[in-house]
Amino acid sequence: MLEIKNLHASIDGKEILRGVDLVVPTGEVHAIMGPNGSGKSTLSYVLSGRDGYDVTEGEIIFDGSDIVEMPAEERAAAGVFLAFQYPLEIPGVATMTFLKAALNAQRKARGEAELTTPDFIRRVKVASEKLNVSQEMLRRPLNVGFSGGEKKRNEILQMALLEPKLAILDETDSGLDIDALRVVSEGVNSLRSPERSMLVITHYQRLLDHIVPDKVHVMSAGRIVRTGGPELALELEAKGYADYAGEAA
Amino acid sequence: MPAIQETVDQVSQIDVDQYKYGFVTDIESDRAPKGLSEDIVRFISAKKNEPDWMLEWRLDAYRRWLTMTEPTWSRVHYPKIDFDDLYYYSAPKSSPGPKSLDEVDPELLAMYEKLGIPLREREILAGVEGASDRRVAVDAVFDSVSVVTTFKEELKKAGVIFCAISEAIREYPEIVKKYLGSVVPVTDNYYATLNSAVFSDGSFVYIPEGVRCPMELSTYFRINERNTGQFERTLIIAEKGAHVSYLEGCTAPMRDENQLHAAVVELVALEDAEIKYSTVQNWYPGDKDGKGGIYNFVTKRGDCRGDRSKISWTQVETGSAITWKYPSCILRGDDSQGEFYSIAVSNGYQQVDSGTKMIHLGKNTKSRIISKGIAAGRSDNTYRGLVSAHRKASGARNFTNCDSLLIGDKCGAHTVPYIESKNASAVFEHEATTSKIADDQLFYCLQRGLSSEEAVALIVNGFVKDVIQQLPMEFAVEAQKLISISLEGSVG
Numbered sequence: 001m002l003e004i005k006n007l008h009a010s011i012d013g014k015e016i017l018r019g020v021d022l023v024v025p026t027g028e029v030h031a032i033m034g035p036n037g038s039g040k041s042t043l044s045y046v047l048s049g050r051d052g053y054d055v056t057e058g059e060i061i062f063d064g065s066d067i068v069e070m071p072a073e074e075r076a077a078a079g080v081f082l083a084f085q086y087p088l089e090i091p092g093v094a095t096m097t098f099l100k101a102a103l104n105a106q107r108k109a110r111g112e113a114e115l116t117t118p119d120f121i122r123r124v125k126v127a128s129e130k131l132n133v134s135q136e137m138l139r140r141p142l143n144v145g146f147s148g149g150e151k152k153r154n155e156i157l158q159m160a161l162l163e164p165k166l167a168i169l170d171e172t173d174s175g176l177d178i179d180a181l182r183v184v185s186e187g188v189n190s191l192r193s194p195e196r197s198m199l200v201i202t203h204y205q206r207l208l209d210h211i212v213p214d215k216v217h218v219m220s221a222g223r224i225v226r227t228g229g230p231e232l233a234l235e236l237e238a239k240g241y242a243d244y245a246g247e248a249a
Numbered sequence: 250m251p252a253i254q255e256t257v258d259q260v261s262q263i264d265v266d267q268y269k270y271g272f273v274t275d276i277e278s279d280r281a282p283k284g285l286s287e288d289i290v291r292f293i294s295a296k297k298n299e300p301d302w303m304l305e306w307r308l309d310a311y312r313r314w315l316t317m318t319e320p321t322w323s324r325v326h327y328p329k330i331d332f333d334d335l336y337y338y339s340a341p342k343s344s345p346g347p348k349s350l351d352e353v354d355p356e357l358l359a360m361y362e363k364l365g366i367p368l369r370e371r372e373i374l375a376g377v378e379g380a381s382d383r384r385v386a387v388d389a390v391f392d393s394v395s396v397v398t399t400f401k402e403e404l405k406k407a408g409v410i411f412c413a414i415s416e417a418i419r420e421y422p423e424i425v426k427k428y429l430g431s432v433v434p435v436t437d438n439y440y441a442t443l444n445s446a447v448f449s450d451g452s453f454v455y456i457p458e459g460v461r462c463p464m465e466l467s468t469y470f471r472i473n474e475r476n477t478g479q480f481e482r483t484l485i486i487a488e489k490g491a492h493v494s495y496l497e498g499c500t501a502p503m504r505d506e507n508q509l510h511a512a513v514v515e516l517v518a519l520e521d522a523e524i525k526y527s528t529v530q531n532w533y534p535g536d537k538d539g540k541g542g543i544y545n546f547v548t549k550r551g552d553c554r555g556d557r558s559k560i561s562w563t564q565v566e567t568g569s570a571i572t573w574k575y576p577s578c579i580l581r582g583d584d585s586q587g588e589f590y591s592i593a594v595s596n597g598y599q600q601v602d603s604g605t606k607m608i609h610l611g612k613n614t615k616s617r618i619i620s621k622g623i624a625a626g627r628s629d630n631t632y633r634g635l636v637s638a639h640r641k642a643s644g645a646r647n648f649t650n651c652d653s654l655l656i657g658d659k660c661g662a663h664t665v666p667y668i669e670s671k672n673a674s675a676v677f678e679h680e681a682t683t684s685k686i687a688d689d690q691l692f693y694c695l696q697r698g699l700s701s702e703e704a705v706a707l708i709v710n711g712f713v714k715d716v717i718q719q720l721p722m723e724f725a726v727e728a729q730k731l732i733s734i735s736l737e738g739s740v741g
């Protein structure tokens with residue numbers, strides 16, 4: 001599904017990703033952990049095609065082809081989804097309106113017919129009930145005045161609707177209370193499928209208790225410095241990143 | 250005086266006398282030569298078969314205009330206008346005042362299509378009685394002369410007069426005399442005075458006491474000929490307890506020369522009357538380098554003359570190279586209300602200086618201002634608004650909300666509020682925000698699959714929602730589309 005080879009990327013002339021190698025096979029869930037500033041969010045942006053990053057070396061093979069040159073909206077339609085660490089607000093645009101616009105834009109880009117309104121509403125209803133997202137929230141402007149936890153749930157709702165092939169979750173657990181963490185994790189788990197890969201960025205082992213990854217990677221100073229099974233997360237939880245400090249700078 | 254009278258008499262008898270006017274007129278083009286003089290004013294008046302009092306009114310305005318200078322207080326910059334290099338009268342080629350569409354130049358009908366006039370309205374123009382029960386009467390003003398007037402009969406039944414102002418001057422002189430210039434005095438400002446001297450045509454609406462106008466009234470303007478100054482004049486009177494909603498929408502094709510447009514709109518609302526005036530303005534804004542485009546210097550003012558009367562302005566401004574426009578309300582009657590809802594979009598090199606004046610004179614008068622300015626490209630967008638309370642305006646209230654949205658970093662947004670209160674009990678609230686379409690907001694949308702144009706349109710439509718909701722349905726959809734089109738290419 002996803003194969004990142006020797007990826008170097010910089011912003012404003014500053015190199016942040018310094019040779020990332022990472023393979024996420026179809027159907028697997030991988031976690032990325034790593035100290036603050038190690039480049040996890042940057043990797044998620046570069047994977048999803050955000051402007052402003054210079055990929056100076058390396059490849060991103062998604063679904064068989066290199067997507068480094070592909071614009072962000074095309075990657076989205078091709079099935080790359082990013083749940084943002086800090087979801088953005090769009091005043092005056094009802095969440096519902098936004099969801100519909102996004103879903104139909106992707107469908108259009110893939111040459112599929114737009115969803116009819118009743119069909120769309122049905123899908124939203126199913127997904128939102130699972131995630132405890134109220135109808136009232138769907139009528140409110142996107143993320144405006146949403147609590148931290150509501151914003152995160154809204155991200156997973158979008159993921160559920162857009163049905164991506166590759167979902168990158170950037171610290172989706174931060175800001176969630178214990179109940180919300182469970183709801184969101186269940187939501188994510190229900191989206192696990194043999195056709196879908198996930199890259200879960202987190203600082204905390206407790207998320208990985210809920211969403212059990214196939215592999216855990218440690219990122220430090222713009223590189224994947226270690227890869228292991230779920231037990232690696234436990235080790236990190238106990239020892240911290242001190243072992244990898246040498247990799248930085 | 251006798252000399253003037255003699256001229257007028259002769260002019261009204263014959264069409265054009267080359268000698269008397271000192272210029273040659275090509276009847277076919279039906280256009281007065283360039284430049285402005287008393288003779289041109291007489292020519293225009295004669296062309297319209299106007300009564301003497303109207304000519305005198307125009308000449309008085311012209312003479313006063315000669316003593317005035319162009320205002321310089323606004324935030325717009327443009328090369329000096331050579332008022333002698335403009336045409337002040339131009340009529341369309343088809344014969345004036347056709348009785349049916351068959352008599353209308355097919356070119357003009359084709360124009361409706363190009364202008365994207367909604368199908369239903371085109372159908373109405375084509376004589377097809379719409380399936381919809383909510384009908385729109387269209388008084389189309391092409392260049393200067395009203396060419397088509399529909400639904401006249403039905404309006405007549407309700408006692409509503411909706412016609413070209415030139416017709417009203419001839420048919421309803423008493424009403425026109427009473428109200429013309431009573432809201433915007435002849436000497437109000439440079440452009441209004443110029444308009445008073447040379448106004449070509451425009452609409453006249455009179456709603457009799459207690460009548461609710463049975464349909465929304467709509468006018469489409471279009472600037473037709475090269476170098477033709479457009480001087481529309483609109484007068485709307487709502488008698489006691491009358492209601493009317495008037496829609497004005499306009500657009501123009503590409504052109505490369507600057508054109509002056511100086512319209513005057515006067516609204517009069519008597520006791521318990523209500524006037525809603527909505528505008529979608531989409532004139533040519535100039536090319537990518539800022540060349541060409543319409544100069545739009547408009548004076549729009551409503552007088553809430555009667556107690557409990559209400560005037561509401563809603564405008565969506567996307568066009569013109571320069572917009573200088575402050576639709577205002579004089580809240581004279583006690584408990585009267587004024588509203589101003591505005592969306593002003595500027596892109597490219599457009600300059601917008603727009604806003605409103607709410608003049609509270611009566612007791613317990615209320616006003617509400619919601620202004621949304623969107624600046625993209627290298628444009629400049631200024632909100633300029635005055636809220637004032639007179640000594641006697643006890644209990645006056647105003648709420649102002651003024652938001653600006655910037656797209657890119659080469660444009661500018663400015664808010665210039667003036668607040669004057671001579672009554673201690675007046676309560677004026679003012680809110681203002683300036684925001685930017687941030688890169689991360691855009692990326693968020695792109696990541697969800699929207700193109701950058703769709704993303705901007707979505708964000709902008711969210712930003713202007715409060716105002717769009719004030720527009721009549723048929724305008725709301727058009728306006729949203731127009732806003733998106735106007736911002737095409739503003740990012741990425």
Ligand SMILES: Nc1ncnc2c1ncn2[C@@H]1O[C@H](COP(=O)(O)OP(=O)(O)OP(=O)(O)O)[C@@H](O)[C@H]1O
Pocket residue numbers: 011012014016034035036037038039040041042043085
């Ligand atoms: N626009 C930018 N210009 C310069 N440096 C940047 C820019 N954006 C990010 N960085 C730097 O890149 C590094 C990686 O940032 P990134 O947000 O990817 O880290 P992270 O691993 O997601 O951290 P956290 O765990 O705190 O979320 C940081 O040192 C950050 O300061």
Ligand SMILES: [Mg+2]
Pocket residue numbers: 040041042085170
């Ligand atoms: Mg991060």
